[in-house]
Amino acid sequence: MQPFADEFDRIIRDTYLKIIDVENLSEAQAIQIALPLKDGGCGLRTHTRNELERLFISSAMLIAPAVHAAIGQRVGLAGEVADPDAEDKSPYEACLEVCIANLERDHEIYRPDFLRADAHVARVWAGSVSEKLTRSAKVELDNIFSAMPRKQCKQGRARVLSCSGIGAQWLATAPTSHLTQISDADMRTDIRFRLGKETFGGTVCPHVTAEGRECGEECDPEGYHLLSCSPGGGYFVGHDGVCATVSNLTAGSDGIPGAIADWKPQVSVWPRATRGAEADVGFYRLPGSRDTYVDAVCSLANPETYPSCERKAGWLAEHKARAKNRDHPIFDNQTHRRMHPFDFCALSFERHGFWAKETVGFIKKLASSRAVALGLEPSEEIRRWYAVISCCIQRSNAKILRGEPVPGRPTPLPSRFAAMGRDLGFAA
Numbered sequence: 288m289q290p291f292a293d294e295f296d297r298i299i300r301d302t303y304l305k306i307i308d309v310e311n312l313s314e315a316q317a318i319q320i321a322l323p324l325k326d327g328g329c330g331l332r333t334h335t336r337n338e339l340e341r342l343f344i345s346s347a348m349l350i351a352p353a354v355h356a357a358i359g360q361r362v363g364l365a366g367e368v369a370d371p372d373a374e375d376k377s378p379y380e381a382c383l384e385v386c387i388a389n390l391e392r393d394h395e396i397y398r399p400d401f402l403r404a405d406a407h408v409a410r411v412w413a414g415s416v417s418e419k420l421t422r423s424a425k426v427e428l429d430n431i432f433s434a435m436p437r438k439q440c441k442q443g444r445a446r447v448l449s450c451s452g453i454g455a456q457w458l459a460t461a462p463t464s465h466l467t468q469i470s471d472a473d474m475r476t477d478i479r480f481r482l483g484k485e486t487f488g489g490t491v492c493p494h495v496t497a498e499g500r501e502c503g504e505e506c507d508p509e510g511y512h513l514l515s516c517s518p519g520g521g522y523f524v525g526h527d528g529v530c531a532t533v534s535n536l537t538a539g540s541d542g543i544p545g546a547i548a549d550w551k552p553q554v555s556v557w558p559r560a561t562r563g564a565e566a567d568v569g570f571y572r573l574p575g576s577r578d579t580y581v582d583a584v585c586s587l588a589n590p591e592t593y594p595s596c597e598r599k600a601g602w603l604a605e606h607k608a609r610a611k612n613r614d615h616p617i618f619d620n621q622t623h624r625r626m627h628p629f630d631f632c633a634l635s636f637e638r639h640g641f642w643a644k645e646t647v648g649f650i651k652k653l654a655s656s657r658a659v660a661l662g663l664e665p666s667e668e669i670r671r672w673y674a675v676i677s678c679c680i681q682r683s684n685a686k687i688l689r690g691e692p693v694p695g696r697p698t699p700l701p702s703r704f705a706a707m708g709r710d711l712g713f714a715a
């Protein structure tokens with residue numbers, strides 16, 4: 288099967304590259320696109336020999352009970368009970384045994400138990416092997432990064448880590464509404480960004496402040512400057528967009544029944560000491576929850592600025608979330624007593640996709656309460672929220688990454704944002 292599998296892989300990959308408008312992939316990028324989405328890839332699994340072996344063995348486990356019931360023979364026991372050199376061994380059994388031995392040798396994958404084999408055991412075994420093959424691919428990718436110059440190595444590691452987690456949901460959603468639509472041009476830019484390919488052709492930053500001052504700094508093609516350029520206002524494009532999206536999901540006309548969102552509330556217990564140390568949105572009347580103020584931050588996992596982000600997925604998102612919580616204390620530092628009747632939650636996202644733990648928890652809670660209120664399947668509703676929010680972040684990324692002019696600060700949003708559940712038009 289291998290030649291056909293290779294051919295199939297080639298066709299799929301070439302088609303994908305044509306769609307995303309990429310001419311060629313480096314060795315590292317080829318491995319990255321084949322990784323699952325949750326591991327920072329593009330989910331374009333390839334049919335390696337080990338993958339074919341995995342599928343063949345798990346299929347054998349699936350049919351084993353039926354074969355036993357039909358003809359009284361056990362599948363998959365040749366290696367254990369029969370003489371390996373026996374003449375009467377069927378070619379099927381011999382082939383199965385070779386596949387099992389290969390996986391044992393190459394990836395230390397344990398021999399499946401064919402005596403207990405059924406659909407469930409087959410699925411569990413195939414899943415654990417798939418995880419192990421993914422881990423091997425990630426080690427291989429990491430070895431390629433290790434051989435690169437120090438800066439590229441760190442950037443590559445930080446990027447793939449930052450691409451992982453549920454923030455990759457934008458790559459696995461149907462564009463069924465404007466909330467989950469990403470234009471073709473934006474999609475191409477976002478996937479190039481994910482793979483570490485250049486997204487910007489110029490060499491000088493084109494950004495201009497609201498006051499008309501040019502940034503003029505040297506600009507790298509991968510977007511590290513553009514995404515952190517303060518005159519560019521890219522920060523606000525992502526920040527305000529994601530606040531508006533979460534507000535709309537929660538308290539828009541089709542949100543959680545009864546929930547209210549108030550954009551840019553003044554919260555007297557957190558005086559505005561520094562810029563940003565003020566909640567962005569207040570959520571009230573959430574079913575079964577305290578009123579919650581949120582503050583959003585979209586950060587770029589750049590090892591030059593944050594050296595730890597190349598070591599652990601989500602390091603930067605968590606770091607930013609902790610800072611936001613320090614700015615908006617709910618509990619007394621000494622006594623650990625609750626000081627306020629309301630809660631605070633940081634909406635902390637990394638540009639490549641990773642979300643902070645508390646952000647994931649909060650979104651899950653909101654999505655679940657909408658699902659409960661409207662009788663929807665909670666896991667599907669949670670996935671929809673992941674999709675809508677991650678699409679919003681990637682749309683704003685694309686705008687910034689191509690160096691298109693973004694306003695220094697968008698026109699101020701209405702102060703009472705989606706208040707009292709009224710249907711406001713979101714033009715963002």
Ligand SMILES: [Zn+2]
Nearest residue numbers: 492494502516
């Ligand atoms: Zn700039």
